[in-house]
Amino acid sequence: MGVTLAQLSPTLAGMNVEDTASLFNVLRGLLPSADMLRRGRIRAGARKLITLATWPDDADTDGSHVAQLALLRVLHLQREARKAARAGLNEATAVSARLALEAALQGLYCLYEPNGVSRLKAANAKSAGALFKYLVDDGTVPQELIDLTVSTLGTPGRSADLFQMAEYIDKVRPDTKAVSLYRRYYVPTSTFFVHTNAASLLRHVDAHEHLTARPAFVWTRNSALRIADGSVGLLAAELARHSAAPAEQFEAYAQSHIARAFTPMAVVLARGLREYLRLRSVSMLVRSVRRTRAYVQSEEALRDTRDVRKARVRDGLESSMGGWLNHAGDVRDQVLDTFSEQVLEALDRRPPGPKSRMQPQE
Structure with a gap:
């Protein structure tokens, strides 16, 4: 049974404007993005950045060529992700999104790293x-023949891994x-x-x-x-800058979509929260968080x-998230102690307010 407005009203009534705005930001991440026209314009604009008609000789290949090829792949994977999502194929949607991010980072790396293309060729060999x-x-061909064939592709070597590229x-x-995207998604x-x-099997x-x-889908299709x-927007924006073309629309497109994407880990944690939280306690949870925040800033x-x-901080954290942590007592206490200590360290670094020169007491 769906939740009615009458059921929501008591909860929303207990929230102020700031709380409601925070809740709305979360809901925006859950709702599908109705941007078909904008997406079409971005795709058309990105496609115009791919000026290559044929692939150049190895000696003439540079980073912008690889970036264009990567953008072509990202555009394809964007479409594949949407096809999979419409068909309800969660796994394919997630993998397509991951591959799109990987291709975008590879394209950005080759665009700016002078040795990126040569390292990519060495890894290919x-x-x-x-x-x-x-x-x-199988004994079909000798190793020497394989080595001779591979030598025509160049000297075998290693490329940077994706994290090094992101750095x-x-x-x-x-x-x-880039590093944040790498770690978050x-x-x-x-x-x-x-x-x-273990994580995928469980x-x-x-x-x-x-x-x-x-298997449980530990992400959301909309986020993927x-x-x-x-x-698409990320790589297109940088390729546009490199080509001295307008990049603002691509950059805005990338930022607006990435900002509304939940990380898989957020979804994993939210599942634990869903077991703990009921709709009638949302307002209480928000008020508990706000009380703790108000105290810390006072x-x-x-x-x-x-x-x-x-x-005080630990009590506030425990009342708001303690039941969410479905761990053994020692682990739960360690998590609460760690977060409490981080809050206190931030408070210790806070400069005194304009009306008070009082320093934190020990």
Whole structure:
């Protein structure tokens, strides 16, 4: 049964404007993005940035060529993600979004790293040898023939891994926040959807320890689509700048979509919250968070001893998130203590207000 406005009213009535705005931002992340016309314009504009008609010789290939090829792939993966989402294929949607982000970061790296293309060629030669290794194992061809064939592609070597690429991109273009995207989206999607490990296997075990044929989807389709959309805007914006073309529309498109994407880890935590939280307690939870925040920002917190501050902050955190942490007592206490200490450290670094020169007491 759906939630009616009458049921929501008591909860919303307990929130002020700021609380309601915060809740609205969360809801925006859950709702689909109705931007078909805008997406069409962005795709058309991005396609115009791909000026290559044929692939150049190896000696003439540069970073902008690789970036154009990467953008072509990202555009394809964006479309594949939407096809999968419409068909209800969660796994395919998530993997397509991950691949789109990976291709975008690879394109950005080659666009700005002078040795990016040569390192990509070396990695290609190395992977070619691995692709044909089974022929040697089967006794079909000798290793020498494989080595000779691979040598025509260049000297085998290693390219930078994706994290190293993200680090380099952030040094050149900090606004891209490439490392943050890598850690927030690429790592968890690799862990949960691409590789077989404990995390991906346990998706087939439900909250009641029962095995399920269909794995839990530890993301949202809308968030996956936004990462695919954002990847298009991210790479197109940088390629436009490199080509001295207007980049504002691509940059705004990337930022608006990435900002509304939940991370897979946020979804994992939200599932624990869903077991703990009921609609009637949303207002109480928000008020608890606001009370703790108000105390931390108050002059009273500066006057209190550190032990009192820690106790107040920990009580506030426990009342708002303690039941959410479905862990053994020691782990739960450690989490609460860690967060409390981080809040106190931030408070200790806070300069005194204009009306008070009082320093925090020990």
